[in-house]
Amino acid sequence: MPQPSCGPGVRVEQYARNNSWVVAAEGDLDAQTLAPLQHALETAAATRQVVVFDTSAVTFADSSTLNLLLQIHHTTTLRIAGAQPQLLRVLEMTGADRVLALFENPTDACTAAAS
Template sequence: MAEGEMADTEQTAQPGPLTVVSTTTDGIRVVTVAGEIDHHTGQALGQALDVSGTPRPRIVVDLSQVTFLDSSGINLFIAAHHAVAEADGWIRLAAPTEAVMRTLRIVGVDAVIDCRESLRQALGN
């Protein structure tokens, strides 16, 4: 496996129209999400973003395959941001689709959580 490739799949869940896969790359938890993030599907994402007991967590959420994001998804990201900040870590959102980025901007999440144009940029320093 080449350097920087994803390895160590930790969790896979598919509750309805949302798929959440959590892997680790160079010590960074990469949460790849596909589908719609809403009240009915958000529990799997919330579990993947849980940093309980993790020292200095680093998380990148790949949103390139997310087609819809509502307020419950926004709340999950804000809660994760607070949790990782308290644990002296960070969270980044990677490659949001145009529709998702519009939602993030409207509510100001992009001013609170670092949003990067690509997964590669989010994994970099």
């Protein structure tokens, strides 16, 4: 069953799919709104081997989000799904797209994790 949580300007939902734990965020992610997502990703990384971050409803992400993703990447297998053009640009400009596993959607990311 999905586990939603909300913070200022961001909504986070979590659920299991295949052998993965999906954390989906919606809204603008920056230093002021990142806390619910950070908590969800850190908790998932501590207990799950594969974490899929569904970014399809993320409308903005800044360097604090990128920093969080790179930290989580070092503690678990992190897959980024559904990145929109703004987030893709940040990932490409910083070279993080060569470090993080990117997928078109959560289904593809979870299917890859199950193989």
